[in-house]
Amino acid sequence: MERLEEYLRQAKRLPAGPRILPQLIELLKKEDANSGNVVHLITFDPALTARVLQVCNSATYAGSQPAADVHQAVARLGFGEVYKIVARVISEQALAPAQKGYGIGKGELWEHCGVTAVAAQAIAEDLGLDAQSAFTTGLLHDIGKLILSTVLESTYHQLIEETERKQCSLLEAERTVLGADHAQVGGRILAEWKFPAVLINAVTHHHDPAAAPAEDRKLAACVYMANMVAAITGHSYGYQALALQGRGEALDILGITRDRLPIYMIKTIDAARKASLIRAA
Amino acid sequence: MPAPSTAPVTSFEQKHVVSVADLAVSSNPGLQLITYSLGSCIGITIFDPVTRVGGLLHAMLPDSKIDPAKAAAQPAMFIDTGIPALFRAAYQLKAEKHRVQICLAGGAQVIDTGGFFSIGKRNYELTKQILSHHGLVVRAEQVGGVVGRTMILNLRTGEVRLRVSGENQDTILWKG
Numbered sequence: 001m002e003r004l005e006e007y008l009r010q011a012k013r014l015p016a017g018p019r020i021l022p023q024l025i026e027l028l029k030k031e032d033a034n035s036g037n038v039v040h041l042i043t044f045d046p047a048l049t050a051r052v053l054q055v056c057n058s059a060t061y062a063g064s065q066p067a068a069d070v071h072q073a074v075a076r077l078g079f080g081e082v083y084k085i086v087a088r089v090i091s092e093q094a095l096a097p098a099q100k101g102y103g104i105g106k107g108e109l110w111e112h113c114g115v116t117a118v119a120a121q122a123i124a125e126d127l128g129l130d131a132q133s134a135f136t137t138g139l140l141h142d143i144g145k146l147i148l149s150t151v152l153e154s155t156y157h158q159l160i161e162e163t164e165r166k167q168c169s170l171l172e173a174e175r176t177v178l179g180a181d182h183a184q185v186g187g188r189i190l191a192e193w194k195f196p197a198v199l200i201n202a203v204t205h206h207h208d209p210a211a212a213p214a215e216d217r218k219l220a221a222c223v224y225m226a227n228m229v230a231a232i233t234g235h236s237y238g239y240q241a242l243a244l245q246g247r248g249e250a251l252d253i254l255g256i257t258r259d260r261l262p263i264y265m266i267k268t269i270d271a272a273r274k275a276s277l278i279r280a281a
Numbered sequence: 282m283p284a285p286s287t288a289p290v291t292s293f294e295q296k297h298v299v300s301v302a303d304l305a306v307s308s309n310p311g312l313q314l315i316t317y318s319l320g321s322c323i324g325i326t327i328f329d330p331v332t333r334v335g336g337l338l339h340a341m342l343p344d345s346k347i348d349p350a351k352a353a354a355q356p357a358m359f360i361d362t363g364i365p366a367l368f369r370a371a372y373q374l375k376a377e378k379h380r381v382q383i384c385l386a387g388g389a390q391v392i393d394t395g396g397f398f399s400i401g402k403r404n405y406e407l408t409k410q411i412l413s414h415h416g417l418v419v420r421a422e423q424v425g426g427v428v429g430r431t432m433i434l435n436l437r438t439g440e441v442r443l444r445v446s447g448e449n450q451d452t453i454l455w456k457g
Contacts, residue, residue: 102447103446103448163427167392228391228398231320231391232320232391232398232401233318233320233341234301234317234318234320234321234322234429235320237429238447239446240427240428240447241389241427241446242320242321242390242391242426242427242428243391244392245392245393246391246392246395246396246397246398251397259347261397261398262342262400263347263348265342265400266341266348269301269358273300278301279298279318
């Protein structure tokens with residue numbers, strides 16, 4: 001655990017963007033969400049505003065007339081959709097750089113997390129879970145890798161040896177080699193940033209949803225499944241990208257059978273293509 | 282200021298990206314067909330060395346029965362509809378069945394003793410079954426494991442290369 005604290009001290013160097021997401025989530029929870037507050041929070045950052053408008057006006061969303069400012073975007077698409085665009089833009093900025101310690105190239109961690117987010121949303125919608133929380137957790141589930149990648153740059157060969165020799169998952173290898181895993185680190189980062197407890201717990205337990213507190217187990221299992229869907233459909237990168245532990249209990253928690261997996265794969269690929277998350281050139 | 286390079290341009294290869302659940306065929310020798318992100322999906326390349334017609338399929342799931350409407354709209358989504366679609370498209374460009382060189386990659390698996398997520402294995406088994414049913418032989422393959430793969434077919438030479446995620450160098454799967 002000491003090493004976990006040591007890693008967390010490095011978290012100060014992380015991009016600050018995701019810090020505004022908990023504030024937005026809080027605002028959106030209120031029935032009478034005041035659009036002025038939401039717009040104020042977004043437009044505080046001019047670069048973010050420009051990117052958000054660019055996405056709002058892209059082929060995925062574009063209506064007859066482009067939105068000229070965030071007020072118009074909210075009026076046209078609604079708070080929920082604008083929140084998702086903001087979360088996407090912020091996560092992309094944080095997750096786009098290469099993560100050398102994991103052998104993950106530029107843009108690849110972002111693609112993985114974007115695909116996981118649309119998968120989590122599709123699964124949540126299918127099962128009547130909170131789709132917005134599922135989407136956000138999917139976007140941020142691997143944020144702990146940003147910290148551990150730096151440490152791994154000098155020790156990654158141990159990680160690969162460990163997974164190959166013991167046929168164990170990357171997560172277990174992280175624990176052996178680093179004394180902490182990216183899910184724990186990610187959960188702690190979200191706690192520092194004051195995300196709601198359910199998101200913190202879902203990120204912390206996204207590889208082992210049965211260990212999550214009972215009330216947050218379904219979201220953790222939803223993101224577990226989404227991460228699996230992303231990996232199986234090939235949207236997972238770096239060394240031993242599919243060294244994930246298959247857990248039948250995740251299906252039990254969600255009350256589904258294995259037959260549902262192909263359906264979620266199809267829904268995910270369709271959604272990821274529509275949201276321009278899949279590399280095409 | 283360094284002198285501008287006078288080395289002649291010896292190649293002008295164009296890339297065509299085949300997305301997941303998609304396929305492409307071509308007889309343009311200046312083209313490379315490339316598919317990223319084969320996880321449990323199967324990548325199949327075919328190449329006729331005489332007519333220089335080649336194709337690449339990136340299929341995601343074994344059996345189209347789970348969604349016939351999807352299979353009709355997007356046959357490359359499934360192994361059982363994608364393979365016939367790939368061959369039909371190549372035959373139209375004058376590829377001959379008895380000449381085509383077939384290579385396979387992908388079919389990776391998560392660590393899953395319970396068999397809950399074993400799509401990669403089922404994809405691979407059905408691929409082999411369909412190909413052998415039609416008397417088609419696979420020249421080279423690299424399948425299974427826990428790695429992601431990129432597959433590239435060079436339509437000038439018929440060479441098939443693979444790039445394993447996390448590794449810097451391509452490997453040659455089939456020399457063409």
